[in-house]
Amino acid sequence: MKTIYLDNSATTFPKPESVAAAVENYIRNIGANPGRGAYGASLEAGRTALKLRMAACRLFNFDRPDHVVITPGATAGLNMVIKGLLKPGDHVIVTPMQHNSVMRPIRQLEKQGVAVDLLPFNDSSALHGLIKKETKLVVACHGSNVSGSLEDIEAIGKICKEKNIFFLVDAAQTAGHYPIDFKACNMSALAMPGHKGLMGPQGIGLLLVDPKLAEQLDPLICGGTGSASDLEEMPAFMPDKFEAGTLNVPGVFGLEASLRFIEEKGIKAIHAHIIELEERFRAGIAGISGVTAVGENFGCGVISLDFEGQDNASVSAALEQDYGILTRCGLHCAPSAHKILNTFPRGTVRFSLSYFNTQEDVDAAVSAVKEICG
Amino acid sequence: MRPKEPKIVLTFRSTTDAVTAEDYFMEKGIPGRIIPVPRDISASCGLAWCGPVETAGDIEHAKLLGRVRIEGTFNLML
Numbered sequence: 001m002k003t004i005y006l007d008n009s010a011t012t013f014p015k016p017e018s019v020a021a022a023v024e025n026y027i028r029n030i031g032a033n034p035g036r037g038a039y040g041a042s043l044e045a046g047r048t049a050l051k052l053r054m055a056a057c058r059l060f061n062f063d064r065p066d067h068v069v070i071t072p073g074a075t076a077g078l079n080m081v082i083k084g085l086l087k088p089g090d091h092v093i094v095t096p097m098q099h100n101s102v103m104r105p106i107r108q109l110e111k112q113g114v115a116v117d118l119l120p121f122n123d124s125s126a127l128h129g130l131i132k133k134e135t136k137l138v139v140a141c142h143g144s145n146v147s148g149s150l151e152d153i154e155a156i157g158k159i160c161k162e163k164n165i166f167f168l169v170d171a172a173q174t175a176g177h178y179p180i181d182f183k184a185c186n187m188s189a190l191a192m193p194g195h196k197g198l199m200g201p202q203g204i205g206l207l208l209v210d211p212k213l214a215e216q217l218d219p220l221i222c223g224g225t226g227s228a229s230d231l232e233e234m235p236a237f238m239p240d241k242f243e244a245g246t247l248n249v250p251g252v253f254g255l256e257a258s259l260r261f262i263e264e265k266g267i268k269a270i271h272a273h274i275i276e277l278e279e280r281f282r283a284g285i286a287g288i289s290g291v292t293a294v295g296e297n298f299g300c301g302v303i304s305l306d307f308e309g310q311d312n313a314s315v316s317a318a319l320e321q322d323y324g325i326l327t328r329c330g331l332h333c334a335p336s337a338h339k340i341l342n343t344f345p346r347g348t349v350r351f352s353l354s355y356f357n358t359q360e361d362v363d364a365a366v367s368a369v370k371e372i373c374g
Numbered sequence: 375m376r377p378k379e380p381k382i383v384l385t386f387r388s389t390t391d392a393v394t395a396e397d398y399f400m401e402k403g404i405p406g407r408i409i410p411v412p413r414d415i416s417a418s419c420g421l422a423w424c425g426p427v428e429t430a431g432d433i434e435h436a437k438l439l440g441r442v443r444i445e446g447t448f449n450l451m452l
Contacts (some may be wrong), residue, residue, distance in 0.1 A: 034389055035388070035420075035421070038409060038410035038411075038422075040421055043408055043421075045394070046390075046393045047393050047397070049389075049390070050393045050394060050397060053408075065390070065394060066390050066391065066394065168442075203447070226387065226419060226420065227387055227388045227420075229420075230416070231443035235387065237387050237388060238388075238390075239388070240387075328382060
């Protein structure tokens with residue numbers, strides 16, 4: 001039985017061949033750390049890190065490679081901004097379909113005196129009514145990892161700019177297969193993992209930070225940077241302010257290769273391919289009784305199904321055992337999103353697509369769903 | 375022993391600034407290379423860029439354009 005991987009929201013698989021080759025080349029032939037030597041191998045690592053930052057600037061329409069922070073992942077990047085900025089007495093507004101990568105640091109800060117409000121689902125205009133003088137930050141989840149619902153980040157960013165409030169976007173489910181424009185959306189920061197839509201390895205991510213916000217953030221992690229070594233305080237300049245300790249250099253090489261792959265294919269072409277597959281999937285299940293696709297305003301290759309009268313976890317297990325289709329069931333680290341979708345606590349079965357999926361994969365999944373509901 | 379020549383040496387706060395400058399100078403055809411910081415100079419990141427003194431005008435132009443961030447500029451015999 002052929003295995004069909006449809007859990008790309010968790011991590012994309014397979015990766016481009018060039019990603020594996022770049023990681024292998026680094027480990028076998030280079031091996032040195034950037035910023036820790038002036039010899040050729042160290043410089044090559046530093047140059048590759050710069051290429052990665054510059055590619056991110058091109059992909060997300062951002063001007064400052066030195067303000068592209070290499071992080072361990074989206075969660076780390078989100079925590080860097082949320083915890084680096086908010087202090088007791090501050091107010092933060094979050095969009096409702098959040099992942100725990102945002103909600104857990106926010107709830108932790110709430111206990112320390114940060115006030116929290118959630119926007120209503122699919123109503124960014126309600127932001128006006130929630131803003132107060134203490135509001136310092138708005139955090140938006142661009143694409144829901146549960147339902148694939150998209151938030152209107154352009155509209156939210158416009159309001160944040162008018163009100164002079166920092167705007168953080170979590171692009172965990174959209175970066176790499178959905179066109180994102182940092183400037184057009186008036187973002188202050190954009191956090192993403194390297195291993196999902198960007199198709200790089202795990203353990204690396206990117207945080208793009210506007211200089212005005214970067215100045216105000218306290219670094220969460222302090223340590224050696226290979227720079228300002230005469231000082232025992234963290235340097236204030238970028239990106240070193242947020243890059244203490246040795247970087248994930250195999251990840252840097254892998255992610256740089258995957259961004260090159262995305263640039264070669266074109267983000268618009270990748271997006272079009274995923275949308276075509278998503279529409280085919282949704283059309284395929286539309287006529288099947290006994291199953292519902294939850295959410296609305298879709299468009300990032302995530303489809304969550306609720307099987308009526310069946311245990312969703314058992315359905316997910318059957319999809320693997322009987323059809324070789326890999327999906328994710330449960331609550332997807334997003335309890336609030338499931339409450340909004342009325343699928344809490346039973347969860348859903350999530351199918352998520354990548355550039356490497358095909359129409360045949362989608363047809364096989366639809367056919368399996370049909371049999372399970374039959 | 376290799377004869378010494380007058381050189382312009384640039385220092386940087388960070389590796390990112392150093393390789394950004396190297397990348398820009400290569401793009402513009404400005405001759406030079408990254409070297410370890412000479413012992414007479416103290417620099418943040420341990421990397422310096424070294425080129426012929428004739429490049430001073432091009433470097434100043436790049437600074438004015440905001441394309442490179444340089445910590446210090448030195449004229450040395452290297």
